[in-house]
Amino acid sequence: MSTAFEPLLRVDGLTVAFGQEPPVVREVSFEVMPGETVGIVGESGSGKTMTALSIMRLLPPGGRIVRGSILFAGTPLHQYSEAQMRQVRGGDISMVFQDPFTCLNPVMRIGEQVAEAARLHRDRAEGDPYDLALQMLRAVHLPDPDRIARRYPHELSGGQRQRVMIAMAFICHPRLLIADEPSTALDVTVQLQILHLMREMQQQQRTAVLLITHDIGVVAYTCDRVLVMHEGQIVESGSVYEVLEHPRHPYTQRLLEAVA
Amino acid sequence: MQELVEMREVMVHFPLQRGETVRAVDGANLTLAPGEAVGLVGESGCGKSTLARALLRLVPLSAGEVWFDGKPLHRLPERELRPLRRQMQIVFQDPMASLNPRLRIGHILTEPLEVHGLARGKQAWQQAGRLLERVGLSPEYLNRYPHEFSGGQRQRICIARAIATQPRLLVADEPTSALDLSIRAQIHALLRDLQRELNMAILFVTHDLHAVRQVCSRVLVMYLGKMVESAPADRLFTAPAHPYTHALLDAVLEPKPSLARRPRNLPAGDVPTALRVPAGCRFHTRCPYAQERCRVEEPELRAAGEGHQVACHYPLSTETEP
Ligand SMILES: Nc1ncnc2c1ncn2[C@@H]1O[C@H](COP(=O)(O)OP(=O)(O)OP(=O)(O)O)[C@@H](O)[C@H]1O
Ligand SMILES: Nc1ncnc2c1ncn2[C@@H]1O[C@H](COP(=O)(O)OP(=O)(O)OP(=O)(O)O)[C@@H](O)[C@H]1O
Ligand code: SF4
Ligand SMILES: [Mg+2]
Ligand SMILES: [Mg+2]
Numbered sequence: 079m080s081t082a083f084e085p086l087l088r089v090d091g092l093t094v095a096f097g098q099e100p101p102v103v104r105e106v107s108f109e110v111m112p113g114e115t116v117g118i119v120g121e122s123g124s125g126k127t128m129t130a131l132s133i134m135r136l137l138p139p140g141g142r143i144v145r146g147s148i149l150f151a152g153t154p155l156h157q158y159s160e161a162q163m164r165q166v167r168g169g170d171i172s173m174v175f176q177d178p179f180t181c182l183n184p185v186m187r188i189g190e191q192v193a194e195a196a197r198l199h200r201d202r203a204e205g206d207p208y209d210l211a212l213q214m215l216r217a218v219h220l221p222d223p224d225r226i227a228r229r230y231p232h233e234l235s236g237g238q239r240q241r242v243m244i245a246m247a248f249i250c251h252p253r254l255l256i257a258d259e260p261s262t263a264l265d266v267t268v269q270l271q272i273l274h275l276m277r278e279m280q281q282q283q284r285t286a287v288l289l290i291t292h293d294i295g296v297v298a299y300t301c302d303r304v305l306v307m308h309e310g311q312i313v314e315s316g317s318v319y320e321v322l323e324h325p326r327h328p329y330t331q332r333l334l335e336a337v338a
Numbered sequence: 339m340q341e342l343v344e345m346r347e348v349m350v351h352f353p354l355q356r357g358e359t360v361r362a363v364d365g366a367n368l369t370l371a372p373g374e375a376v377g378l379v380g381e382s383g384c385g386k387s388t389l390a391r392a393l394l395r396l397v398p399l400s401a402g403e404v405w406f407d408g409k410p411l412h413r414l415p416e417r418e419l420r421p422l423r424r425q426m427q428i429v430f431q432d433p434m435a436s437l438n439p440r441l442r443i444g445h446i447l448t449e450p451l452e453v454h455g456l457a458r459g460k461q462a463w464q465q466a467g468r469l470l471e472r473v474g475l476s477p478e479y480l481n482r483y484p485h486e487f488s489g490g491q492r493q494r495i496c497i498a499r500a501i502a503t504q505p506r507l508l509v510a511d512e513p514t515s516a517l518d519l520s521i522r523a524q525i526h527a528l529l530r531d532l533q534r535e536l537n538m539a540i541l542f543v544t545h546d547l548h549a550v551r552q553v554c555s556r557v558l559v560m561y562l563g564k565m566v567e568s569a570p571a572d573r574l575f576t577a578p579a580h581p582y583t584h585a586l587l588d589a590v591l592e593p594k595p596s597l598a599r600r601p602r603n604l605p606a607g608d609v610p611t612a613l614r615v616p617a618g619c620r621f622h623t624r625c626p627y628a629q630e631r632c633r634v635e636e637p638e639l640r641a642a643g644e645g646h647q648v649a650c651h652y653p654l655s656t657e658t659e660p
Contacts, residue, residue: 121518221607236382237608265381266545266589270604292519295591298598318595336519337548337593 084152085109086286087133087254092146094128094137101144103128104310110254115280115287117297117318119333120307126290129307130256133288134173135163151253169199172252174243174260181243182231189215189227192246199250214245218275237268241275248279255280258290273300294337298322306330340408342506342539343370343393348402350388360612362388364563365402367639372506373537375530377550377571379586380560381609386543389560390509393541394426395419407506424454424503431512433492437484443470443495444480450502469498473528490521494528501532508533511543526552547590551575556645559583562620563612565639569646579642579653581605582621619651627652 087110094103103125110116118126131137133148135155148155150171158166167173175181183191192211200210215223218241231239240260247255260272277300280287289301297304297318304321306314306329314327325331350363363385370376378386391397393404395411404411406422414422430436437446447466451457457465467477473494484492493513500508510529514522530553533540542553550557550571557574559567559582567580578584585605592598605624610616616623622632631651642648642655 121520235608235611265609267381267585267605268608270589270591270602271606293591294519294593295598298593298595299591323594323596332520334593336523 085149086112086114086151087288088147088149089129089133090147090149092129092132092148093144094125094132094141095144096140096142102141102310103132106146106307106310106312108305108312108315110286110288112253112286113280113284114303115277115289115301117301117304118288118290118307119292119294119297119304121333122292124307125310126307127258130173130258130288130290133256134167134171135160136167168195168252169250170252171254171256172247172250174247174255174257181246182239184231186230187227188229188231188234188242192227192242192249195246196249210249211245214249215242217248217279218242218245220245237265237272240268240272244272244275244279248283248285251283252285254286254288256288256290259292260289269296276300294322294334306333340372341369341405342372342374342407343368343541344403344405345369345389345393346403346405348389348392348404349400350385350392350397351400354613358613361563361615362612363392364612364615366560366564368393368541368558368565370507370539370541373533373539374556375533375540375542375554377554377557378541378543378560379545379547379550379557381586382545383609383612384560385563385612386560387511390428390511390541390543394428394509396428424450424456425505426507426509427500427503427505428509428511429493429496429500429513431515433489433496433516434484436496437492439484441483442480443482443484446484446495447480447499447502450499454503456503466498466502469502470495472501472532473498474524488521489517490525493517493525497525497528497532501536501538504536505538507539507541509541509543512545513542514549515545522546522549523552529553547575547587559586562610562615564620565647565649566621567646567648568639569642569648570644573643573646577655579646579648579655580621580650581625581627581654584654585624619649627654 090107092103092106093101095101106129120126132143143156189208189211192214193207196207196210212223212227215227220226220238220241291297301318304318305312308329314321314330321330325334345366345368348363348366352360352362366389380386388397392399399412444463444466447469448462451462451465467480470477470479475491475494514525526549529540532538544550554571557569557571558565561582567583578587588602589604607624610623618634619632619637622628637649637651639647639649642653
């Protein structure tokens with residue numbers, strides 16, 4: 079069992095490669111404490127998504143963990159079987175992607191999809207899955223949740239779909255949420271609403287968040303700590319105040335100059 | 339001085355099957371002076387790309403007028419339009435999609451020169467080399483293919499092709515959204531340099547307010563198919579008059595936590611779609627200052643200071659300068 083003083087997630091020496099190519103993630107080590115929000119930033123191709131997918135054990139075909147360990151609440155995920163991982167995904171750890179279309183089933187009504195997540199990962203004693211789904215759709219501030227629940231994904235706006243994704247991610251009370259570019263496809267004014275919402279849900283449930291993004295402003299706004307990745311390695315890490323206000327590594331300095 | 343571009347009450351509507359209509363551009367006005375760099379900002383789906391395409395007559399107008407250098411583009415037949423095309427060029431968001439993967443860079447760059455009869459053969463090839471140099475690439479790249487370049491280099495090639503005919507207007511539709519931050523700044527600097535050196539007007543379409551500051555002297559803000567504010571860049575960023583512009587600026591997250599975490603006043607609710615444009619002021623469903631009048635009466639664009647126009651019944655700051 080982990081306590082508040084032990085990390086919820088401990089990644090140690092993670093190295094990921096495709097075939098015989100040089101590794102795309104190299105000796106990456108970091109920790110996420112319970113309830114903490116940690117950002118990963120870095121330019122395109124620096125290995126952010128591959129790091130996240132390694133934790134979920136969802137690397138694309140040909141990709142593999144060459145070295146390193148991933149401990150989640152003390153259990154070694156890197157040694158888990160696919161059957162064991164299926165229990166973890168969408169349960170203790172859930173993930174939100176940039177494009178909600180890739181994760182929502184286009185031919186299933188919204189309410190059913192959210193209820194399905196509850197059916198798989200929540201105790202039946204907690205209530206009827208469909209009722210839990212409606213509660214959750216209300217909790218993410220969707221207007222008129224009963225009506226929205228009967229719609230299909232394409233009948234919602236981008237911001238509404240993103241809220242549905244967040245409802246699905248939080249309905250199973252995950253201990254860790256991994257969000258890969260969760261708000262970049264949204265309008266700026268709606269993006270802020272979504273980030274607020276994520277924080278609200280996270281505080282209610284004391285969920286830890288690993289947030290991957292290109293947008294330094296999003297990290298400055300929401301994260302406690304940040305990891306800066308460059309060519310597969312973490313080149314700098316620390317509290318957002320240290321790293322973003324007083325960057326030490328030349329790469330971080332360049333990254334920040336580009337947005338200053 | 340005569341305007342280079344003038345768009346008056348332009349509408350571009352797309353009919354859908356069920357008798358519904360997407361009002362993508364819905365009565366927009368726009369002017370560009372020769373050599374002027376103007377930013378066009380607004381949220382996804384507000385009609386920026388459609389307006390840009392309407393300006394170049396790449397999409398038919400449902401209503402309104404487009405004047406270019408005193409000529410009525412909206413009623414010129416294609417034959418008379420062709421000679422004008424070399425004076426109006428466009429650069430898109432995705433450089434790979436707009437470069438033919440089977441052509442060498444040299445061919446990509448000499449093609450517009452030959453089509454418009456500006457140069458041919460060896461001379462065109464030399465000119466293509468100079469264009470590459472102008473956008474910061476080595477002329478040795480003329481023999482390479484598009485896939486041999488990074489995203490930022492490809493966008494430079496697209497820009498080189500666009501300026502080959504020495505256009506008087508360059509429309510850049512989110513030219514850097516697909517690029518990394520560090521590379522974006524370089525491309526913005528290149529656009530600004532070219533605009534000054536070639537005295538070329540630029541309509542710079544973007545989500546990125548930071549980029550607008552780097553490139554443009556004037557900014558137009560669009561919401562649901564219509565301009566809501568037009569102002570000199572300095573003024574827009576310091577004294578926005580339209581509540582929507584204010585919200586757009588207020589939603590920008592600064593890269594430092596000490597600034598990013600200040601309190602904000604954000605508009606509630608989702609952006610309405612171009613299928614159901616609200617009556618009255620189209621921002622009233624989300625505007626924190628909306629009054630009864632806003633629900634029924636649509637505000638017209640009117641002066642709010644030097645070079646500053648706003649379409650709002652209750653603008654935030656309208657002090658006219660002495
Ligand atoms: N299926 C694959 N086969 C081979 N290489 C891959 C594959 N997927 C990703 N890579 C490589 O792994 C590296 C890291 O990619 P990753 O997707 O983690 O980058 P990222 O930091 O998430 O970038 P972005 O910000 O663009 O999403 C890149 O060099 C990429 O080309
Ligand atoms: N060919 C088309 N048929 C139907 N609707 C269209 C068509 N092209 C654009 N639209 C709609 O018109 C509206 C304006 O689209 P446009 O692409 O001009 O927006 P934009 O401001 O450029 O957005 P973005 O910032 O996402 O590029 C949107 O609602 C879009 O869905
Ligand atoms: S006209 Fe009214 S609703 Fe529209 S922006 Fe101005 S105050 Fe807001
Ligand atoms: Mg990625
Ligand atoms: Mg567009």
